[in-house]
Amino acid sequence: MRWRWIRAEPFYERVERLGLHGLHFQHVTLCERRAWMYFHGINFAQWHARVATGTAKHQSSYARDHSVEGLMGLAPDRINWDDRIVYENKGTGGAVEASDNQTAFYAVMLSIATGKGWRAVTHVLSTRRGREVPLDANRLESLWRASERLEELARLEAPPQATRIRLCDTCSLSGFCGFE
Numbered sequence: 696m697r698w699r700w701i702r703a704e705p706f707y708e709r710v711e712r713l714g715l716h717g718l719h720f721q722h723v724t725l726c727e728r729r730a731w732m733y734f735h736g737i738n739f740a741q742w743h744a745r746v747a748t749g750t751a752k753h754q755s756s757y758a759r760d761h762s763v764e765g766l767m768g769l770a771p772d773r774i775n776w777d778d779r780i781v782y783e784n785k786g787t788g789g790a791v792e793a794s795d796n797q798t799a800f801y802a803v804m805l806s807i808a809t810g811k812g813w814r815a816v817t818h819v820l821s822t823r824r825g826r827e828v829p830l831d832a833n834r835l836e837s838l839w840r841a842s843e844r845l846e847e848l849a850r851l852e853a854p855p856q857a858t859r860i861r862l863c864d865t866c867s868l869s870g871f872c873g874f875e
């Protein structure tokens with residue numbers, strides 16, 4: 696049976712028009728200011744030691760799998776084409792909602808593109824365990840709302856005000872937000 700979601704068409708259109716990909720959905724769930732910075736190419740992760748270390752760990756643990764070649768714009772870490780499962784690797788099991796929105800985004804886009812339902816699994820490197828992310832009504836609504844907010848953020852000329860949250864301690868943008 697063909698995979699259906701009533702918002703599939705407008706969601707896809709918005710993703711294409713704004714050039715959205717998985718990390719937008721992760722960032723907007725974590726912090727809207729961070730999402731705005733990401734939209735506008737302000738990203739100092741390469742100079743931030745903690746992030747740089749995490750990136751190296753991520754790359755050496757799971758070099759990008761050949762299964763994801765040719766996906767044109769989507770960049771999940773691994774795909775099981777036979778069983779229609781998309782995997783995204785995360786270093787730890789934290790920031791569950793944000794990580795799972797990113798993984799679910801890939802599964803939704805593949806479901807829209809193929810017309811068949813895909814499963815999403817967030818793979819936690821520190822525990823070597825997978826966390827299933829069901830594409831249920833709540834998850835789809837969460838992605839839809841995130842895409843609406845991303846559309847609003849794309850129109851903002853200045854970043855939204857910063858409110859200090861726990862993530863600020865490890866965020867590569869903490870210097871810009873005055874939270875170092």
Ligand code: SF4
Nearest residue numbers: 726729863866869872
């Ligand atoms: S430092 Fe905090 S407020 Fe600023 S972008 Fe990062 S998470 Fe958001």
